[in-house]
Amino acid sequence: MQPVGNGQAKIVVVPCSGIGKTYGTVTREAAYIVVEELAPETTCIVPLSLLVLGDEEAQAAVRGVPVVTLDGCKLACATVNVGEAGGHVAREFTVLDCYRRNRQCKPKGIAELNEGGQALAQALAEEVVQAVAEIFETRQD
């Protein structure tokens, strides 16, 4: 559990990183934008593959801290797997919902997102950062 400046643990971001469809890549890209650019001090990624395997360190990392999940399809792998690992999903996002709010960002590509996909990932990342801020406000109350 990594602490931030005020002693609170970092909020964990878990993207599904689905490999079969564009939306999976959008979750991965959005998660990187959050932890590398927009909120590096307050967020971190826990790899979903480790949770699937039941890795104790990864499971411990999602327990006792708010987790934000990003899913590419309705099977909600990230949300389901965090729940299975005993984590508390504070907010869950789906790419489809974000796309409905940002119809101009039409994603294409899996290995490499097109411009629309990059824009959608940015929009999703900004929504996540807003949610992270709200979670921190709640915790400080």
Added chain:
Amino acid sequence: MPSLPQNKVGIVACSGEELPEGTVTRLAALKVLEELRPSETVTICLPLFLAGGEGDRAFARFYPTIAVDGCEKRCAARATELYSNKPAASLLVDDIVAARCLERPRGLRSLSTDSAPLVDAVAEAIAAEVDQLMAARWSRREGTPLEVESIAAPAVSTAACACGSGVPVTTVQIEGRSIQIMALEPILEMAYEQGVRPLPSGDSRETPHARIMDTVRLYNTIPIEEAPLYAAAVAQAWLSYCAGKEASHG
């Protein structure tokens, strides 16, 4: 009439987000799928194994898979074995770095340009495994390579009935027996088109193949004492059929 499932190899990449090697596995798997061996491969979503992707589990149970991992934890290989079947091949990025004397990858969100040769090398290694597995005969019943002497009979095969009626007869190899079931393939096709799917293991609701069995009984006389064997044969054919569908959907 549905065609029999085409042979495919499943690629399970760890896609780990914390290490550059995770991104390498992902990009290499996609390179094989999109460029090197598009007709012979499908990708399998690792998280779906636990999230209830019964189709993905079924595929990996009956078809050969290649696990591609970015670190020694080998999430892809171990999770595939845990939830489905042992991968036919397991690749580790570190091994390929060492074998080819390549630079270690750098970057997470975007790999550095000098990591491109490693992605290519991993993709080539996957493609080589694909070629080897496609050349080998695979038992969809056991999820293992067939021994030479047992190649004769595939686990599930369909042919027109000898009576000349045109009704297809599916032969299922199970428990050392050949069970012939009339009209099984169209029944499975109909069930699939109606949205029936295999349930996650442990689900206590009526299993889909039990529902399919009701239809099978309309076309086949099943001796009471052989009912469990027929049910097992139908269940096996159903999982194999669904796995084939998943494979063709990519």
